[in-house]
């Protein structure tokens with residue numbers, strides 16, 4: 001089955017009771033048993049729920065994996081990955097990282113004796129130089145948020161395999177429409193499904209997908225033990241969102257290209273970060289591991305002024321000033337004061353998150369309207 005069919009049918013079967021084409025919303029916490037243990041595969045909805053199961057099968061299908069898991073949020077999914085580790089273990093992570101992941105690593109899991117190294121991952125030798133006998137996980141985000149750096153997943157997986165380390169990839173920005181980390185050698189793929197997978201800015205959810213049966217068993221154990229699971233209503237909305245993932249991503253990528261090129265030619269713009277440009281430092285890797293370049297773009301205005309950046313995001317009318325990304329509607333954000341405010345100023349500026357940086361999540365509106373909106377705001 002090809003990707004554009006998997007988003008609609010992958011892992012799905014019609015409802016056994018009445019043939020409903022969409023999986024019903026099984027709004028139930030528990031299931032009748034005929035005799036103790038005599039049930040139809042479902043006992044309690046923290047452990048399993050048929051609507052969530054349909055969604056987990058869909059997650060696995062679109063990521064070319066064997067086992068899918070749904071969580072109450074992207075952070076609950078990452079939390080589960082780190083709980084695979086124990087005190088004394090070490091993690092090598094991208095330094096240009098989603099702010100919430102950085103907070104979870106440094107403020108929560110550091111307390112439990114897990115050590116994190118935040119490094120630039122522009123080449124695999126650098127990753128390898130941080131490996132020691134305690135290293136258990138390499139955590140990669142690509143494209144990175146918000147600097148749109150590209151990390152070579154295949155090269156990172158070679159380091160991981162040579163040292164018997166897990167490789168996890170946060171695939172939120174790319175989605176499996178653009179990039180399939182398991183095919184490139186990753187062990188775990190993670191999503192904030194809140195973003196492109198859901199696609200309509202109406203659900204908060206996370207996902208993990210793996211191939212290995214033992215790893216899947218450990219994750220299922222943690223998912224049930226900690227209980228950070230989504231309900232059936234949200235699972236249904238997510239399934240509905242995924243059905244249009246391929247056509248949305250196609251349009252996000254088309255609009256993204258037009259807007260990246262418009263910004264790059266604008267006299268008031270200093271720099272545009274978008275992996276589709278040949279001048280992007282890792283464009284070749286992006287071209288090799290991604291099928292297109294998506295609709296996430298960051299840019300800095302000339303003069304690097306905080307005030308100018310704030311003025312622009314306040315003036316935008318079609319782009320909504322908001323946290324988050326990946327919905328059908330265009331959003332603009334100011335990372336230094338919004339998504340990345342939890343990262344200390346010196347730390348974030350090292351990776352390029354300066355005060356004048358603006359991040360766009362280009363939606364699927366008519367691109368002429370989006371350009372006109374940017375034009376009136378940038379001036």
Ligand SMILES: *Cc1c(COP(=O)(O)O)cnc(C)c1O
Pocket residue numbers: 073074075076098100101141145170172173191192193194195204205206
């Ligand atoms: C939003 C986001 C997360 C966190 O996901 P939530 O669903 O908000 O918990 C993690 N990684 C990336 C790249 C994100 O954009």
